[in-house]
Amino acid sequence: MYLDLDGQGARYAQLIRALKGAILDGRIAAGARLPASRSLARELDLSRNTVLAAYEQLQAEGFLLGRVGSGSFVANVGSAAPPRRASNVLIAPLSAFARRALTHTDGRRIPGRQHLDLRYNLQYGLPLVNPLLASVWRREVSRAAEHAEFDYPDAQGLPALREQICDYLSRRRGVPTAAEDVLIVSGTQQAFSLAARVLLEPGDAVVLEDPHYRGARQAFTTHGAHARGCRVDADGLVPAALPASARLAVVTPSHQFPTGALLPLARRVELLDWAAAQRAWLIEDDYDGEFRYGGRPLAALKSLDRDGRVIYIGSFSKALFPALRLGYMVLPAALRDAFVAAKWLEDRGNNSLEQAALAHLMSSGGFERHLRRAALALRARRAAMLNGLAKHAGDTVEVVDSNAGMHLTAWLTRANHGDCERLVAHARERGLGLYTVAPYCMKPPARPGLVLGYASLPPADIEAAMKLFGKCLQEIGLR
Amino acid sequence: MYLDLDGQGARYAQLIRALKGAILDGRIAAGARLPASRSLARELDLSRNTVLAAYEQLQAEGFLLGRVGSGSFVANVGSAAPPRRASNVLIAPLSAFARRALTHTDGRRIPGRQHLDLRYNLQYGLPLVNPLLASVWRREVSRAAEHAEFDYPDAQGLPALREQICDYLSRRRGVPTAAEDVLIVSGTQQAFSLAARVLLEPGDAVVLEDPHYRGARQAFTTHGAHARGCRVDADGLVPAALPASARLAVVTPSHQFPTGALLPLARRVELLDWAAAQRAWLIEDDYDGEFRYGGRPLAALKSLDRDGRVIYIGSFSKALFPALRLGYMVLPAALRDAFVAAKWLEDRGNNSLEQAALAHLMSSGGFERHLRRAALALRARRAAMLNGLAKHAGDTVEVVDSNAGMHLTAWLTRANHGDCERLVAHARERGLGLYTVAPYCMKPPARPGLVLGYASLPPADIEAAMKLFGKCLQEIGLR
Numbered sequence: 001m002y003l004d005l006d007g008q009g010a011r012y013a014q015l016i017r018a019l020k021g022a023i024l025d026g027r028i029a030a031g032a033r034l035p036a037s038r039s040l041a042r043e044l045d046l047s048r049n050t051v052l053a054a055y056e057q058l059q060a061e062g063f064l065l066g067r068v069g070s071g072s073f074v075a076n077v078g079s080a081a082p083p084r085r086a087s088n089v090l091i092a093p094l095s096a097f098a099r100r101a102l103t104h105t106d107g108r109r110i111p112g113r114q115h116l117d118l119r120y121n122l123q124y125g126l127p128l129v130n131p132l133l134a135s136v137w138r139r140e141v142s143r144a145a146e147h148a149e150f151d152y153p154d155a156q157g158l159p160a161l162r163e164q165i166c167d168y169l170s171r172r173r174g175v176p177t178a179a180e181d182v183l184i185v186s187g188t189q190q191a192f193s194l195a196a197r198v199l200l201e202p203g204d205a206v207v208l209e210d211p212h213y214r215g216a217r218q219a220f221t222t223h224g225a226h227a228r229g230c231r232v233d234a235d236g237l238v239p240a241a242l243p244a245s246a247r248l249a250v251v252t253p254s255h256q257f258p259t260g261a262l263l264p265l266a267r268r269v270e271l272l273d274w275a276a277a278q279r280a281w282l283i284e285d286d287y288d289g290e291f292r293y294g295g296r297p298l299a300a301l302k303s304l305d306r307d308g309r310v311i312y313i314g315s316f317s318k319a320l321f322p323a324l325r326l327g328y329m330v331l332p333a334a335l336r337d338a339f340v341a342a343k344w345l346e347d348r349g350n351n352s353l354e355q356a357a358l359a360h361l362m363s364s365g366g367f368e369r370h371l372r373r374a375a376l377a378l379r380a381r382r383a384a385m386l387n388g389l390a391k392h393a394g395d396t397v398e399v400v401d402s403n404a405g406m407h408l409t410a411w412l413t414r415a416n417h418g419d420c421e422r423l424v425a426h427a428r429e430r431g432l433g434l435y436t437v438a439p440y441c442m443k444p445p446a447r448p449g450l451v452l453g454y455a456s457l458p459p460a461d462i463e464a465a466m467k468l469f470g471k472c473l474q475e476i477g478l479r
Numbered sequence: 480m481y482l483d484l485d486g487q488g489a490r491y492a493q494l495i496r497a498l499k500g501a502i503l504d505g506r507i508a509a510g511a512r513l514p515a516s517r518s519l520a521r522e523l524d525l526s527r528n529t530v531l532a533a534y535e536q537l538q539a540e541g542f543l544l545g546r547v548g549s550g551s552f553v554a555n556v557g558s559a560a561p562p563r564r565a566s567n568v569l570i571a572p573l574s575a576f577a578r579r580a581l582t583h584t585d586g587r588r589i590p591g592r593q594h595l596d597l598r599y600n601l602q603y604g605l606p607l608v609n610p611l612l613a614s615v616w617r618r619e620v621s622r623a624a625e626h627a628e629f630d631y632p633d634a635q636g637l638p639a640l641r642e643q644i645c646d647y648l649s650r651r652r653g654v655p656t657a658a659e660d661v662l663i664v665s666g667t668q669q670a671f672s673l674a675a676r677v678l679l680e681p682g683d684a685v686v687l688e689d690p691h692y693r694g695a696r697q698a699f700t701t702h703g704a705h706a707r708g709c710r711v712d713a714d715g716l717v718p719a720a721l722p723a724s725a726r727l728a729v730v731t732p733s734h735q736f737p738t739g740a741l742l743p744l745a746r747r748v749e750l751l752d753w754a755a756a757q758r759a760w761l762i763e764d765d766y767d768g769e770f771r772y773g774g775r776p777l778a779a780l781k782s783l784d785r786d787g788r789v790i791y792i793g794s795f796s797k798a799l800f801p802a803l804r805l806g807y808m809v810l811p812a813a814l815r816d817a818f819v820a821a822k823w824l825e826d827r828g829n830n831s832l833e834q835a836a837l838a839h840l841m842s843s844g845g846f847e848r849h850l851r852r853a854a855l856a857l858r859a860r861r862a863a864m865l866n867g868l869a870k871h872a873g874d875t876v877e878v879v880d881s882n883a884g885m886h887l888t889a890w891l892t893r894a895n896h897g898d899c900e901r902l903v904a905h906a907r908e909r910g911l912g913l914y915t916v917a918p919y920c921m922k923p924p925a926r927p928g929l930v931l932g933y934a935s936l937p938p939a940d941i942e943a944a945m946k947l948f949g950k951c952l953q954e955i956g957l958r
Binding site: 008009016021025026063075089090091095098099102104127129131134137142146148149150151153170171176187190198215265266269296304307309321322324326334335340345348349350352353354424 | 627676744786827830
């Protein structure tokens with residue numbers, strides 16, 4: 001009997017797999033007698049106990065019948081599936097959803113952040129590294145673990161956390177809301193994914209600002225919605241450019257992503273009027289509304305929502321850090337039950353521990369202390385970047401300075417898109433991670449631009465990065 | 480000027496909201512001059528500073544224009560949305576998905592566990608309360624927080640956790656797999672929800688055992704799939720009763736839910752043959768495969784999967800506790816990228832902290848120590864329930880004793896479905912929580928039955944609960 005042990009894990013388990021395979025393939029026929037344990041052990045260079053244990057297990061599973069004094073016989077296990085090996089060949093088609101999903105992972109096997117070997121990485125979304133936050137968070141988590149809940153959580157989110165979010169939104173974002181209208185979700189991405197399913201049929205139109213956050217487009221188009229772009233200028237979304245019919249628009253009025261524009265009041269009102277005329281929903285993605293460095297923060301669009309059509313999305317990925325995977329939605333009363341049901345059917349709600357830790361961080365004042373410290377740090381990093389750009393890039397870039405957030409957009413004044421790609425490639429070779437505006441756009445933008453994240457690097461590194469940026473501009477002849 | 484302050488939060492914020500509302504409603508017209516701060520303060524019994532701060536904010540937001548020396552004028556903010564109040568009236572239709580989702584929350588506003596005031600609650604799924612686990616978990620969480628990751632996690636799941644799951648599955652469930660085939664998800668529920676989207680178009684047929692786990696049916700039917708039941712007998716799913724055409728079947732071969740049957744090998748092979756003939760996928764829901772109290776555990780169905788059509792789902796909700804919201808899928812190579820992309824588009828992956836804590840719990844041996852302790856405790860609770868049923872219910876019930884899991888199914892031998900409902904209602908009045916098999920069924924079962932969870936009560940409580948159960952049977956004349 002030829003048995004091929006696969007060499008993975010315990011010899012006992014290898015032998016079981018090999019025997020099962022041979023029985024299921026029909027290489028050992030039903031009714032056949034297996035070799036005596038002693039002889040098989042000798043043949044395969046195994047201990048006799050290993051063989052006996054494998055026979056015993058196969059007997060327990062019904063592959064072998066033992067007859068006292070006469071050895072082990074192969075049971076009739078019916079016709080087995082053909083001995084194809086598991087492969088990458090699909091045995092049945094994927095859904096249209098799955099085929100669309102695959103187009104969004106850019107051929108990367110495991111989507112997620114690519115860890116590049118760069119001296120200075122200006123990628124947007126890298127978190128502010130903050131040892132004080134790390135120790136505060138450690139304390140909150142340990143504290144929450146002392147009072148751990150073990151049963152299923154509230155699918156809508158921990159009530160104490162929802163209360164804290166209400167308090168925060170009313171004080172800081174001008175959004176008066178009640179805990180029953182807040183839904184805790186696994187980050188902004190899940191908010192988009194749930195909204196796609198709850199609000200849109202495949203084939204429905206969704207309006208996205210152009211440029212926009214890619215994760216939103218991916219969630220909606222994978223669901224099967226048609227994304228329509230709306231032009232953005234220095235004041236953000238241009239209401240006159242809104243398409244004639246759509247079921248939903250996703251907007252970033254506080255800090256247009258990625259251009260940084262702040263949508264003026266008159267445009268906010270026009271946007272609400274458009275939505276009312278269309279019977280459309282609006283999603284306000286307030287992804288970094290916590291960080292504004294000049295003037296008072298404007299109230300959120302949601303604060304103008306008179307008839308319950310604005311869905312407000314907040315995230316702790318920027319205010320705290322992305323590994324937390326926590327965000328929230330403020331839902332109009334008419335949508336609340338449907339979104340909560342969708343969340344419950346998706347994953348039964350978020351895990352309890354970090355919700356409890358976050359609720360206590362907020363109620364103890366630690367969250368707002370962190371926000372104040374983070375804003376100071378971000379302001380210094382932003383200043384270092386603005387100074388560095390002025391000094392080392394001069395008028396080769398035009399910077400959109402919105403006094404907010406964790407990134408700047410810099411438009412290249414003397415370059416075409418090809419130059420910009422060359423700049424990015426050259427900078428990467430020199431250890432500087434630059435990222436263009438292009439992937440955020442549906443239509444190619446009129447001018448090439450860069451999205452420059454400054455949250456993860458201390459000011460000295462940003463200064464050095466800007467110096468290197470200036471050198472790169474010179475080296476490829478743009479300055 | 481009549482202004483109605485809503486009494487919520489700071490007076491300053493109340494005044495801002497009231498003024499904005501009046502401006503947007505047109506009650507204060509564009510161009511109108513607002514009262515001097517001093518007189519408005521007197522009128523509304525506010526401090527003058529409060530009024531000044533509100534005017535200043537409204538000016539910053541563009542609602543007011545200040546002219547030096549001549550007061551504050553209302554800006555032209557365009558025509559505002561009509562002054563409807565946010566209500567429960569839908570301003571635009573929900574998707575078909577959302578309408579189906581709402582049918583599954585049973586009219587409860589906030590889905591999730593209902594906390595009933597019961598002396599003994601025999602609800603399935605309540606976790607094993609275990610002070611030792613609580614302290615072990617607290618230690619692991621604090622330890623993981625020491626090495627917290629802040630950036631986006633790996634969307635497929637923490638590699639260290641996936642490695643540990645592979646090791647565990649190969650040793651304990653006979654499933655040899657590689658970390659690259661494992662996807663970490665937010666519990667079994669998300670596995671079903673992702674599978675619905677990746678494998679099925681709305682309208683496709685999915686086979687469910689009848690009876691079955693409701694969460695699976697809800698996920699698939701909300702997606703729009705047609706659920707078809709397959710008969711179950713004392714040996715589990717009856718392969719001859721599988722429908723002629725389906726794209727997917729969801730099965731519980733190790734411990735049929737909720738009847739407790741163990742699917743024999745011959746039926747497993749028939750099931751695989753059926754799937755091969757249909758070009759169908761199989762989902763193996765191994766929800767409590769960790770706990771088997773007699774004989775060796777049978778290897779999972781996945782161990783017989785020769786051509787990559789079985790998707791294996793495991794959960795930590797039973798092995799540890801539901802508040803963790805962590806589970807995993809073992810994916811055939813051909814499906815891996817599509818499922819990882821779907822998870823990435825849904826929520827960018829699970830939070831890092833508890834994945835790291837769990838990975839260390841597993842690698843340190845603590846997880847299997849816990850499983851051994853939990854199995855001992857569950858065995859004692861199960862024995863108490865079996866003894867109590869024999870003593871207090873006698874032949875009024877027929878118990879399916881599958882030597883596994885955290886629940887028993889007890890069929891009522893002398894009762895009809897109406898009697899069973901009366902029994903449940905009567906028991907609830909007496910402080911005993913009983914749950915029927917009916918909600919798990921597509922067709923009403925031939926006999927009424929109860930799903931009796933025993934994980935959350937110590938043996939003495941289970942004894943007392945069974946005594947009360949016997950009394951209830953007598954009181955309503957079933958014994």
